[in-house]
Amino acid sequence: MKNVLIVDDEIAVLSLLKHSLIKYRSEFKVLTAKNGNEAKSILSKKPVSLLVTDIIMPDITGFELLEYVKKKYPATLCYVMTAYNTTEIKKKIPHHVIEFLKKPFSISKLGPKILKTLKQDTPTGFISGISAATLLLMLEKEKRTCLFEVTFPDNTKGIVYLINGVIQKAM
Numbered sequence: 001m002k003n004v005l006i007v008d009d010e011i012a013v014l015s016l017l018k019h020s021l022i023k024y025r026s027e028f029k030v031l032t033a034k035n036g037n038e039a040k041s042i043l044s045k046k047p048v049s050l051l052v053t054d055i056i057m058p059d060i061t062g063f064e065l066l067e068y069v070k071k072k073y074p075a076t077l078c079y080v081m082t083a084y085n086t087t088e089i090k091k092k093i094p095h096h097v098i099e100f101l102k103k104p105f106s107i108s109k110l111g112p113k114i115l116k117t118l119k120q121d122t123p124t125g126f127i128s129g130i131s132a133a134t135l136l137l138m139l140e141k142e143k144r145t146c147l148f149e150v151t152f153p154d155n156t157k158g159i160v161y162l163i164n165g166v167i168q169k170a171m
Helices: 011-020 036-045 062-072 087-092 107-120 132-141
Strands: 002-007 028-033 050-054 077-082 097-102 146-151 157-163 166-170
Touching: 002 011, 002 036, 002 107, 011 028, 011 107, 028 036, 028 107, 036 050, 036 062, 050 062, 050 107, 062 077, 097 107, 132 146, 132 157
Parallel strands: 002 028, 002 050, 050 077, 077 097
Antiparallel strands: 146 157, 157 166
């Protein structure tokens, strides 16, 4: 089962979001953290498919948490939620964030949005006989977000992670 981690320093917001998403418990599990340090601890113990974080928090800001996740867990998809919908804040949102939620947002739309994101993150196919360069060009043109495994002629394997068609990490 996939895990969705919601991070917000407002306990009431965490409780409301967790309660409203309970109907999706057969699709994903909601984990919550009241600050960035707690989120880091959860990330180190459990695989998280989607991070939904507030931006303005004490200790570790949402920006710092997003940077940490990008470096340590590049396959984790990220949403941002904030009440501060300023141009300055929007300019600071990293390009790997796939959804910007302005508080207050429609909680009834969050569940379906999360489901759609998690389904896009689910491996759905197998391609053989295509060059990596050709595949990368196609993914770039279509601005795809994906993780794929490459098997080389000597049977070694590699993993490539793209966000919106841009390679984020290759191992």
